[in-house]
Amino acid sequence: MVAGGLVLGTIGIFVEEARQDPMTTVFFRCFFGMLALSLWGAATGRLHELKLRWQELTVALGAGVLIVLNWVLFFAAIPRVSIAIATVLFHIQPFFVIGLGAWWLGERVSKAQVIACVVALAGLVLATGLIGSKTSLIATSSYQTGVALCLVGAVAYAGLPFIARKAKRVSSFALSWWQSAVGVLLTAWWPLWHGLPQTTTAWLWLAGLGSIHSGIAYVVLYAGMSQLRTSRVALLQFVYPLTAIVVDRVVYGHQLTALQTVGVLIMAGALWTVRRDSKRVCKMPPGAQASTSA
Template identity: 45%
Template sequence: MQPLPQTSQRQGAIMLASGGLLMGTIGVFVEEARLSAMTLVFFRCLFGMLSLGAFCACKGWLSPRQLKSQFTRRTLGLALATGVLMVTQWVAFFDSIHRTSIAVSTVVFHVQPFWVVLMGAALFHERLGADRLGWIGIAFVGLVLASGVLAEGSLQGHQRYLIGIAEALGGSVLYASVTLIAKSLAGFRPHLLTITQCAVGTICLPLIAPFFAPLELAHISAAQWGWLVGMGVLHTGLSYVLIYGALPKLTTPVIAVLLFVYPLTAIVVDAVVYGRALSVPQLAGMVLIVTASLGVNLGWRLVPPMLARARR
């Protein structure tokens, strides 16, 4: 495999970091729109589908010939399945932000790489090994700290907070499922996968909850419309174009590091905009999650080789 050109890697790093920075601000749009999670996701899907559709049309990826080559019965079925999972995950994540905070929800959600590893082992009989199991254990210790559930007074009648933590955690499991399914769609254009997911949300959400839209639509202000359009165009259109364009230009170690621009940005934004800084234990939990994720993705040794061989 030939090394990637230096210029291409630099461009990819800038694109991925920019996409992460954009995604890290989505919590502000969720908070400022002041609408239910289901309404937010519906409009994210609608405006995201339109913006990504315009991009794909400009690239010529929506021509009948291109679509026929991409969408077979198998790929369409899998794409629709990821749509159901992704839309459900978005609703859970946005509602989690309402119940907890931007930083807490984002940090808890970012344990999803470890679900991918565990689910891959369960479904495909992939060997975990002592190192991976150790990093996963460290990550879930970090999760407990980062969630804030051990903080004094954090659970004083706050069932709402616990539900929010559970939603973020459940959303991470759903996203891990999407990741595993997407791995089986080799050669399928990721932009079209996201458009399909957005189409599922645009069509299905009003059918699932027919009363949420009319009640809130009548009272949406001009400012709220701005946040909704921005969420679709910036966080589903532009950010995904940047991220998808960056990944082929980068090596796995660089991707593993830059993916944490998103949660780190969310933490800073929550602290600066809303004054909701994470506590020292929560920050320590975030450090453990980041370190463990890098350890899993980069294959860092946690158990000395001689000890690992002795256990076999």
């Protein structure tokens, strides 16, 4: 799951360089992701895994709807509330994951896990530069809409670990493929109506976004989600924003302030603690094992 978060942390580069609107970006992310997964499945003889029973298919389709909703809402919220605020609001979702895990699955949540989650979120707030910013936030209708979009997106993403647990008989490869297929069906109308990308560069970045971030990353991510307790999943999901902040600094030269550096270190410390305490052996579904090793 850490590997998936590290890969997802580079999404910003591909989205930034592709220079497309959110819906077009989501469509091509799903399209190229499905294409890459299909080719990989054919090469490894795993296409038969895409044939699911009805109950398993509904779980896979549900995961697809949630992740596409999450992507569209997050991209739509950014211009309304800024990247920093959208990132902070979006990553409230670990609290939803822990709460739902305790309420729905009856999982025990220790004080240490709650504290680690709060510490990681505090580190994220510092790392985004929200604290100490001179920008005044006006509670306009656009801003309020952006906040609502982030919160709904956070709830949608929080549902993914539970779906992954329900789909233990579905390989992470199949779950990722069906997720991409749902995304293609839900968003295909947008680029057909508004037009396709006009430059070769845009097509290349979108192809990379789909094949890497909707292909490889989600196969690995779902394999991890299916074998971990939801409280641990909630904490490890901070790997994504932590990586994104570091990548933004390295690739685009955005200098971190002292507070941002402290935030990154706090997040890294919380995540390291979780990794250190996660040495227990978990029994994985055969499909998930194959996907992780691929």
